[in-house]
Amino acid sequence: MLTMPVIECQQLSKRFRVGVKEPGFLKTVRHFFHRRYRNVDAVKDVCFAIDEGEFVGFLGPNGAGKTTTLKMLTGLIHPTAGSVRVVDHTPYQRRHEFLRQITLVMGQKQQLIWDLPAMDSLRINAAVYRVPDDQFKQRVDELSDMLNLEHLLHQPVRKLSLGERMKMELMAALLHQPRVLFLDEPTLGLDINAQAAVRAFLRQYNQRYNATVLMTSHYMADITALCKRVIVIHEGTLIHDGGLDELLERMAPHREVTIEFEREVTAERLAAFAEVESVNAESATLLVRRDELTRTLDRLLDELPVVDLTVTDPPVEKIIGQLFAGGSVSSPQVTSDT
Amino acid sequence: MQRYLTVMRLFWSTSLAAEMEYRTNFALAAVVSLGNMVGSVFALYLLFSTGYLPGGWKFEQAMLVLGFFTLMNAFANAVLRVNLSRIVQHVQDGTLDFILLKPIDSQFWLSTRNFSAWGLPNVAYGLIVLMWAGRALDLNVSQYAMAILPLVLGLIVLYSAWFTLGATSIWFVEVHNVTHVLHALLEAGRYPLTAYPVIYQFFFTFVVPVAFMTTVPAWVMMGEHAVTWVAGGAAFAFGAFVFSRIFWRFALRYYTSASS
Numbered sequence: 003m004l005t006m007p008v009i010e011c012q013q014l015s016k017r018f019r020v021g022v023k024e025p026g027f028l029k030t031v032r033h034f035f036h037r038r039y040r041n042v043d044a045v046k047d048v049c050f051a052i053d054e055g056e057f058v059g060f061l062g063p064n065g066a067g068k069t070t071t072l073k074m075l076t077g078l079i080h081p082t083a084g085s086v087r088v089v090d091h092t093p094y095q096r097r098h099e100f101l102r103q104i105t106l107v108m109g110q111k112q113q114l115i116w117d118l119p120a121m122d123s124l125r126i127n128a129a130v131y132r133v134p135d136d137q138f139k140q141r142v143d144e145l146s147d148m149l150n151l152e153h154l155l156h157q158p159v160r161k162l163s164l165g166e167r168m169k170m171e172l173m174a175a176l177l178h179q180p181r182v183l184f185l186d187e188p189t190l191g192l193d194i195n196a197q198a199a200v201r202a203f204l205r206q207y208n209q210r211y212n213a214t215v216l217m218t219s220h221y222m223a224d225i226t227a228l229c230k231r232v233i234v235i236h237e238g239t240l241i242h243d244g245g246l247d248e249l250l251e252r253m254a255p256h257r258e259v260t261i262e263f264e265r266e267v268t269a270e271r272l273a274a275f276a277e278v279e280s281v282n283a284e285s286a287t288l289l290v291r292r293d294e295l296t297r298t299l300d301r302l303l304d305e306l307p308v309v310d311l312t313v314t315d316p317p318v319e320k321i322i323g324q325l326f327a328g329g330s331v332s333s334p335q336v337t338s339d340t
Numbered sequence: 341m342q343r344y345l346t347v348m349r350l351f352w353s354t355s356l357a358a359e360m361e362y363r364t365n366f367a368l369a370a371v372v373s374l375g376n377m378v379g380s381v382f383a384l385y386l387l388f389s390t391g392y393l394p395g396g397w398k399f400e401q402a403m404l405v406l407g408f409f410t411l412m413n414a415f416a417n418a419v420l421r422v423n424l425s426r427i428v429q430h431v432q433d434g435t436l437d438f439i440l441l442k443p444i445d446s447q448f449w450l451s452t453r454n455f456s457a458w459g460l461p462n463v464a465y466g467l468i469v470l471m472w473a474g475r476a477l478d479l480n481v482s483q484y485a486m487a488i489l490p491l492v493l494g495l496i497v498l499y500s501a502w503f504t505l506g507a508t509s510i511w512f513v514e515v516h517n518v519t520h521v522l523h524a525l526l527e528a529g530r531y532p533l534t535a536y537p538v539i540y541q542f543f544f545t546f547v548v549p550v551a552f553m554t555t556v557p558a559w560v561m562m563g564e565h566a567v568t569w570v571a572g573g574a575a576f577a578f579g580a581f582v583f584s585r586i587f588w589r590f591a592l593r594y595y596t597s598a599s600s
Binding site: 077078079080096098104113115116125126130131132158 | 343347357358433437440
């Protein structure tokens with residue numbers, strides 16, 4: 003059966019006009035009287051579609067256009083060009099019927115009332131979203147159980163730890179049981195345990211309610227744990243839409259070979275085999291192209307005094323880091339499975 | 341409508357609860373308002389003690405105006421200041437986004453989210469002054485009742501002006517200075533309008549419509565120009581309120597097309 007995607011955007015673009023100001027007092031005065039502007043294309047011709055129940059990672063370096071895109075999807079800003087549909091609505095009209103089906107969680111901003119217990123903020127949200135009393139109770143029970151927050155509902159928010167507060171924010175954002183979740187850095191600043199707890203909750207929520215999730219995060223562990231599919235944008239342009247594995251394969255043509263030697267081997271000597279990442283007396287790490295792996299391993303074992311050897315994929319962080327540092331992005335190639 | 345009332349009840353009960361966390365603030369506010377009140381009465385007393393009748397107003401009549409002024413101040417402190425000065429904050433912090441994504445009127449949310457107990461002592465003082473002046477002028481219950489409508493209209497005018505100014509913070513983040521100016525101009529409402537020169541009367545009726553907030557309710561209470569002023573006040577209040585809504589929509593359109 004053919005189903006409509008829950009989120010769909012076509013040739014989505016956003017152009018901002020920003021004032022151009024050069025440094026210096028005179029230039030400042032001139033800027034005050036005579037403004038010059040330039041156009042910044044924050045998002046350019048982005049197309050993707052997300053189906054019901056998908057959990058999609060949204061990646062890109064700072065300033066790539068992630069937040070701008072999220073704001074267009076939630077209806078906070080108007081696109082300059084292109085079209086966007088979310089749960090069969092045009093977001094920027096911000097119809098109440100649309101708003102009741104979505105939620106936005108921003109890791110660095112909070113909506114709970116600081117001086118009061120979270121329960122008070124939850125009651126307000128329930129009234130705003132017209133959640134009836136019995137459902138309110140049931141959802142609070144259910145969510146606080148999933149998030150392990152039962153004992154904290156009646157404590158002033160300011161007395162909660164950062165992790166507890168984030169979980170509480172999630173609860174406030176999900177009380178109306180939205181179909182679509184937009185999560186902007188939901189684990190920002192949390193310690194490892196709190197991150198893991200939030201991750202586990204999001205996975206459970208996504209499965210239990212078949213909710214559609216689009217999430218940005220700088221923590222690759224969030225992405226690898228939750229998202230089979232990732233959308234990557236860079237300088238406003240979509241550069242990858244597909245499986246996380248495919249992305250890694252494409253972006254990381256190398257594998258890491260870590261070797262221990264019987265005696266010291268110099269970097270110069272190793273350089274004849276492959277790119278040297280690090281050398282430390284009797285051990286070294288090389289980056290070997292995937293297609294040359296077998297041949298290089300044979301040569302290494304033949305020609306050098308190898309004691310032990312392991313082959314691994316470089317950590318995802320590193321690959322994504324390289325991706326955003328420039329290098330691999332220069333020849334964008336869009337793979338799309340939608 | 342029912343939902344909006346429920347939400348407002350929750351808004352106000354939670355903000356009172358939050359304020360109750362700081363009890364001494366409330367006591368201080370009561371003392372400060374009392375000091376202001378005594379100062380104003382003393383100033384009026386000095387003005388009238390020489391037998392001078394500004395604009396033909398008697399001392400007791402001027403006290404009615406002062407009573408309405410105090411009620412207006414109460415409203416400004418309890419509702420306007422605590423809400424509308426935060427619009428700037430929401431724009432700066434980006435938390436306006438949360439409000440815009442709630443399935444509820446954003447102007448309603450921004451205007452009613454907070455309620456401050458600080459304004460409440462002024463309600464009591466204002467009523468005491470009105471009672472005292474009313475007794476001295478021999479006013480009856482129905483005359484008090486008649487003043488309610490023009491007072492409410494005056495508060496609507498004040499709200500609309502304040503909200504419109506607050507809405508400009510979408511463009512000018514330093515807008516809280518403007519509300520200081522507004523607040524200073526409102527001080528003019530402390531005294532009867534016709535005590536001012538004609539040009540000021542015009543200014544305080546049509547530009548910064550303080551007249552509708554304090555002098556008009558006093559007139560209506562005393563049975564002067566009642567129908568004309570209430571009709572004029574109603575038209576003005578309606579116009580100002582509609583304008584504030586249109587202006588907010590316009591400001592939001594700018595916000596949603598230009599902000600990043």
